[in-house]
Amino acid sequence: MNISLFTKLFQDGLITGDELNKVSSQKDQPVSVHYELRTLLYLGIVLLTTAIGILVYKNIDTIGHTALLTVIGAASVLCFGHCIKHSKGYSNTKMESPDVWFDYALLLGCLLLLTFIGYIQFQYNVFGNRWGLALFIPMVVLFYAAYYFDHLGVLSLAITNLAAWAGITVTPLRILKENDFSNATIMYTGFAVGLLLVAASYMSRSKNIKAHFEFTYKNFGAHILFISLLALMFYYDNIYFVWFLVLAAIVFLFFKDALKENSFYFLVITLLYAYIALSYVVVRFLTDIRFDTGGVYIIFLYFIISGIVLIRLFIYYNKIIKQNAGI
Amino acid sequence: MQAYNYSDLYNNYVEAQASDALQTGCIQKESFVKIKEAYPVMLYTPNYFIRIALGLLTIVAVVFSGLLLWLISSASEESSIITLLVILAVFCYAVLEVFVQKKKYYNAGVDNILMAMILVFVISSFLVTGNISWIIMSGITMLITLYLCIRFADSFMGVVSYFSSFIFVFLIYVKFGNIARATAPLLMMIVSAVAYLLINKLSSKTILYKFCCEAVILITLITFYASGNYFVVKELSNEMFSLNLALHDPIPLAWLFWSFTFLIPPAYFFYGIKHKNFLFIRTGLVLIAATIFTIKYYYTVLPVEIEMLIGGIVLIGVSYLLIKYLAMQRHGYTSANLFPHKKEMLNLEALIIAETFNEQPAAAPQNTGLYGGGSGGGGGATGEF
Numbered sequence: 001m002n003i004s005l006f007t008k009l010f011q012d013g014l015i016t017g018d019e020l021n022k023v024s025s026q027k028d029q030p031v032s033v034h035y036e037l038r039t040l041l042y043l044g045i046v047l048l049t050t051a052i053g054i055l056v057y058k059n060i061d062t063i064g065h066t067a068l069l070t071v072i073g074a075a076s077v078l079c080f081g082h083c084i085k086h087s088k089g090y091s092n093t094k095m096e097s098p099d100v101w102f103d104y105a106l107l108l109g110c111l112l113l114l115t116f117i118g119y120i121q122f123q124y125n126v127f128g129n130r131w132g133l134a135l136f137i138p139m140v141v142l143f144y145a146a147y148y149f150d151h152l153g154v155l156s157l158a159i160t161n162l163a164a165w166a167g168i169t170v171t172p173l174r175i176l177k178e179n180d181f182s183n184a185t186i187m188y189t190g191f192a193v194g195l196l197l198v199a200a201s202y203m204s205r206s207k208n209i210k211a212h213f214e215f216t217y218k219n220f221g222a223h224i225l226f227i228s229l230l231a232l233m234f235y236y237d238n239i240y241f242v243w244f245l246v247l248a249a250i251v252f253l254f255f256k257d258a259l260k261e262n263s264f265y266f267l268v269i270t271l272l273y274a275y276i277a278l279s280y281v282v283v284r285f286l287t288d289i290r291f292d293t294g295g296v297y298i299i300f301l302y303f304i305i306s307g308i309v310l311i312r313l314f315i316y317y318n319k320i321i322k323q324n325a326g327i
Numbered sequence: 328m329q330a331y332n333y334s335d336l337y338n339n340y341v342e343a344q345a346s347d348a349l350q351t352g353c354i355q356k357e358s359f360v361k362i363k364e365a366y367p368v369m370l371y372t373p374n375y376f377i378r379i380a381l382g383l384l385t386i387v388a389v390v391f392s393g394l395l396l397w398l399i400s401s402a403s404e405e406s407s408i409i410t411l412l413v414i415l416a417v418f419c420y421a422v423l424e425v426f427v428q429k430k431k432y433y434n435a436g437v438d439n440i441l442m443a444m445i446l447v448f449v450i451s452s453f454l455v456t457g458n459i460s461w462i463i464m465s466g467i468t469m470l471i472t473l474y475l476c477i478r479f480a481d482s483f484m485g486v487v488s489y490f491s492s493f494i495f496v497f498l499i500y501v502k503f504g505n506i507a508r509a510t511a512p513l514l515m516m517i518v519s520a521v522a523y524l525l526i527n528k529l530s531s532k533t534i535l536y537k538f539c540c541e542a543v544i545l546i547t548l549i550t551f552y553a554s555g556n557y558f559v560v561k562e563l564s565n566e567m568f569s570l571n572l573a574l575h576d577p578i579p580l581a582w583l584f585w586s587f588t589f590l591i592p593p594a595y596f597f598y599g600i601k602h603k604n605f606l607f608i609r610t611g612l613v614l615i616a617a618t619i620f621t622i623k624y625y626y627t628v629l630p631v632e633i634e635m636l637i638g639g640i641v642l643i644g645v646s647y648l649l650i651k652y653l654a655m656q657r658h659g660y661t662s663a664n665l666f667p668h669k670k671e672m673l674n675l676e677a678l679i680i681a682e683t684f685n686e687q688p689a690a691a692p693q694n695t696g697l698y699g700g701g702s703g704g705g706g707g708a709t710g711e712f
Contacts, residue, residue, distance in 0.1 A: 001353075002344055002534075009345075014365055015358045022353040029351075030656035031603050036612075037646045037653075037662050044642025051635035058632070100650050264374040272380060293398075300395040307388035311437065314380050318373040 001026055045104060049111065065123050072116045079109025083149055094212045095150040106149050110157060114138050135165040152216055159197065159220050166193050168224070176227070187231045194225025222254065222266065226273040233277060240284065247277050259317070262325040267317055275310060279303070329535075330427045330478045331370065336535045338366040339433070370433035381436030389419065389444050409452045416448035427479065434481075442475050442484055465495040480535055482542035489522060489543045493550055501567070508568060509579060512560045516587075519551035541606070548595065548610050555587030558621045574625065592618050603659060 003024050010020040056068060082105045086098045097103050120126045121134040142158035145151065163169065166189050180186055201217035204210055229250065233243040251274040258266040282302055286295050329336075345362045348354045354362075373381070393415050402411050423441040432438045449471060453464050472488035475481060496518055501508050523544060530540035553559050561584075565572045572578070592614035599607025628634070653662035 001347055005341065005344055006348070009341075009362060012365065014361045015354055019348075019354045019358055023348055026348075026351060026353055028659075030659050030661040031605075032661055032663060033608075033649075033653065034662055036608070037650050040612075040642050040646040041650070044639045044644075044646060046639075047635045048639030048643060051632045051639055054632035055636070100647075264376040268376040268380045272383070296398065297395070300391045300398065303391035304388050304395065307384045307391070311381055311384045311388070314377050314384070315373065318377045321374070 003027075041100075041104065045108070049108075065119075069116065069119060069123075072112055072119065076109050076112035076116055079105045079112065080145075083109065083145075087149055090148050091150075092209050094210070097150070102149075103151060103153070106145065106151055107153055110142055110145060110154050113141060114157075114161075132165060135161060139165055146213075147210060150210070152213070155213055155216055156220075159216070163193050163220075163224070168193060182235065184232075184235065187228050187235060190224050190228030191232065194221050194223075194228055197221025198225060218266070222269060225250065226269075230273065230277060230280075233280065241281070244277055244281050248274070251277075259321065259324075262321050264318070264321060267321065268314070271310065271314070275306070279306070282306075328477055329480070330424070331431070331433065331480065333535070335369050335431065335433075336480065338368050339370055339372075340534045340537070341366040342368050370431045372434050373436070378434065378436035378439075382440045385437045385440040386444075389415075389441070392418075405455060405457075408455050412448045412452035412455070416445045416452075419444045419448065423479075438479065439481065439483065442479065442481055445475070446471065446487065462495065462498045465491045465498065469495055476539060480539060482539040485536075485539035485543050486546050489546055490550075493518060493522075508564065511564075512554050512584070515554035516551055519547045519554060523547040523551065545606060545610065548607070549614075552587075552591045552595075552614050552617070555584055555591065556617070556621060557581070557584040557588045558624055560584050588618050588621055 001023055006015065006020055006023045009015050010017065015023075056063065060068070083102060086102055088095060088098065117134055117138050127133040139158060139161040142154055142161055146155035146158050160169075168186055168190050197217050198221035201214045201221060204214045204217060226247070229243060229247040233240045233247065236243060251270055254266060254270040255274075257263075258270060279302075283299055286298055286302070289295075342363060345354065345359050349356065349359045372378075393411075396415065397411060400407065400411060402408050419441045423438055423445070426432045426435075426438060426441075446468065450464065450468065453459050453467075468491040469488055472484045472491065476484035476488050493515070497511060497515055500514055501511050507514075526540050526543050526547065530537060530544065533540065561572065561578050564570060564578070578584070592611050594611075595607045595614060596611030599605065599609075599611055623634075629637075650662045653660055655661075656663075
């Protein structure tokens with residue numbers, strides 16, 4: 001911080017002498033390398049687990065499945081044991097983690113559990129053809145662990161596992177790439193999972209059970225819900241307008257909620273998804289009635305004008321939210 | 328020259344400083360409010376997410392305006408397309424000036440994208456001509472972005488300006504024959520170092536361009552390293568001067584470039600530690616990784632999974648020990664989280680975990696039953712999560 005600036009602020013009577021002293025002693029305060037060290041630790045864990053994965057894969061003939069399963073299972077139990085021993089027990093409110101190791105041990109334990117179950121299904125076909133069960137059991141454990149030990153990362157894993165159990169992918173970089181949006185079942189599944197997650201986020205807040213899980217639920221839920229709805233709209237050519245109306249209704253609810261919660265993030269994503277849907281309807285409508293150069297002119301004009309209108313809308317609501325939030 | 332009033336930018340700076348002080352608990356909320364009243368911020372900078380949305384919509388509006396203009400003019404020849412692109416660039420600049428002067432947009436998303444669009448249109452008009460002189464192109468980019476950076480205090484334009492002038496100097500210098508080619512890496516290191524010293528000096532004097540200066544300083548650190556990096560020097564000269572060198576063919580002064588490759592990253596890192604400069608610490612860490620990749624490109628020491636295993640163990644060990652060691656504050660550092668209530672960081676962390684540790688194949692859709700059955704299930708049967 002700029003000491004001479006704060007000295008001037010002090011002379012102008014805007015800050016007290018005590019505050020000035022605090023500012024000038026700030027440079028002697030320790031600086032935090034919390035996130036740097038965490039990033040390194042995290043990178044180390046990614047490297048280590050990947051390396052072990054490759055090693056196991058290359059040497060599977062010499063190690064043997066039983067030995068490997070025993071080690072993976074035992075390591076997972078050890079990790080969970082560490083967490084149970086140090087846990088302060090369940091609470092409906094947010095719990096601070098007892099030590100650095102705790103978060104990572106829990107994460108590692110969960111990942112090893114996933115590997116263990118995947119492994120026994122792949123190798124020994126324990127669950128037979130009931131593949132769903134091989135995803136359902138870890139999902140339950142993950143949700144339980146996320147709530148009991150209060151871990152947002154494990155909650156995210158549980159949500160992606162829930163989606164996988166239902167047959168879809170929800171992680172940010174893969175949501176568009178790995179889902180087959182020409183398959184109606186996938187779209188309906190996405191729609192249902194999205195609704196379920198949004199409901200879960202609503203419950204977290206209203207019942208005050210782990211209220212800080214709300215964002216994670218709502219974030220995954222909103223994206224899969226909107227993307228599924230857009231896909232349904234593109235897919236059902238004849239009744240696309242019906243799906244547009246469904247989407248519009250959900251957009252309206254999200255929009256109201258974003259304003260109520262003063263959330264810039266949800267305001268932006270809701271309006272952008274709505275804009276994609278609206279543009280599709282407008283372009284469809286214009287190409288249906290006349291498809292010639294005149295139609296193209298109108299489409300271009302639509303995008304220019306709508307873009308500008310939406311910019312003004314965002315500027316307006318930015319102001320509204322700022323006023324409401326008092327910032 | 329400046330599009331903004333000095334006092335507007337100054338008040339912005341005061342607010343940023345006061346907000347820092349508020350966050351670190353140095354001043355009370357009441358003082359913060361008093362400071363804001365005494366130094367009202369007149370510039371328009373909306374919330375971060377809103378800025379992204381405004382930027383995206385600006386791209387939509389500008390691109391479709393361009394398409395509409397193209398359709399109306401029905402330009403097909405080279406010269407008419409170039410005219411069109413130049414008109415679009417001028418149009419963007421005019422809109423930018425109006426927004427900045429009338430509405431005082433400052434990093435509002437709209438202004439940043441308009442500046443980038445000016446650059447895109449100018450560069451495209453060069454690319455359309457087919458036979459392009461890279462020297463002229465980098466020279467013109469340098470001048471345009473320098474002007475935009477000075478006028479609108481935009482850090483991205485500052486970075487592009489530095490980078491294009493870097494390329495400009497390099498392209499001119501290598502025209503002076505073989506000795507110039509051989510010494511080009513050293514010259515570019517000197518250029519980076521001089522740029523660093525100048526900008527650093529400027530940074531301590533200006534408060535209006537502080538953010539621009541910091542962005543450019545980061546790039547000077549990277550270009551200084553890259554100019555001396557063995558991989559960059561060898562492969563770039565191989566490519567540019569058609570030397571046809573094989574993987575292990577030596578280059579002149581190889582020892583010198585290897586020493587640069589080895590010494591610069593730790594030097595940055597320790598300098599950063601000593602002066603509590605996070606820019607140097609973080610850049611140093613990233614460049615250490617770059618050095619490791621450089622070595623790995625030329626020499627295979629161990630199988631890759633063993634290297635990863637060792638790297639992983641070392642990283643976990645070192646960071647764990649440091650977290651323990653710095654749990655009490657020592658040497659002015661601490662591993663404690665001084666701002667533990669940053670909700671965004673936790674949410675981001677959760678998303679990264681879901682993304683990186685989730686290799687399960689998206690269940691292949693088979694119509695039998697709800698769940699289709701991926702080949703691995705769980706976290707991937709081989710343990711490669």
